[in-house]
Amino acid sequence: MSTFEQLKHGLEQAWDHLGEGWRALRERAGQALTRFHPTEQCEGAVETVGEQRVRHGSRWGLLAAELLETEDHVEVRLEVPGMDLQNFDITVHDQILVVRGHKQVARDERRGSYLISERAFGSFERALPLPAPVEDSRAEAHYRDGVLTVRLPKQASARQRRIPVEARR
Amino acid sequence: MNMRRYEPWSLLNQLNNEMNALMEGRGPSLGDSSTLATSDWVPAVDIREEPDRYLIHADVPGVSPDDIEIHMEGGVLTLKGERKREDTEEREGYKRVERVYGSFYRRFSLPDTADAERITANSRNGVLEIVIPKQEKMQPRRIEVQS
Known part of the structure; x- marks a missing residue:
């Protein structure tokens, strides 16, 4: 050939x-397949390992979500490994939960040379439509083992109220 | 039974490797992406080489450090573990389910320079870090030129 x-x-x-x-x-x-945009700008004339890592690394990451609706709240869980808490930006617009973030290459990850790079770095955004209107002022979020959990109480009008039927004699 | 699971990551890796081999005429890389039928999902990894050690970072969100097992045998490093559901009941209200639960499995053949005895690992924010020091006699040594 x-x-x-x-x-x-x-x-x-x-x-x-x-x-x-x-x-x-x-x-x-x-x-769940989310595009990551490089955010590290080339500062000097010579590209650092960190910049190289972002440029050559995977531009796509899997941010798998899970949405659970109960009678009085909505809970969203999102897999985003390796984040620093201050790099999360979580907002609610018109029944859509928007999670933005910026995943940095750690300072000590800037040495040496990469043999395999599959993990994505940079900034990302995921918008998740919510099944009911929520009170965003009372929302809570926590981050554990790389999973972000956002708990949003439903607005009173959206809560299911069970109306008991009384027997009348 | 010889069942093969469909692994999108490994397919993409394979593509990546093929493209690289095609363009650069390189040989096969360090990673062995042979994932067995026992894994439900595959973590994305980075492998980096530094002068005195190799570093592996694997994304394992939602996996408790207690559920991760790392083995080293015959020059092959095996990572395996399990992502367990956070709630066992209350399955009804799910409106969106993208997360994959169950076990993961990944193997890498390490070069001879790796020091199997001194491998350490820790997990933070869903990222598993494995440090594999190189054997001391294999580390680059600077030879002074005498005048």
């Missing part, structure tokens, strides 16, 4: 894999 044919064959194979992988990923991940 000539080099050109080899290259063509290789590319076709790669393309098949990409198509297949992409379909599987979309199917499995749904909307």
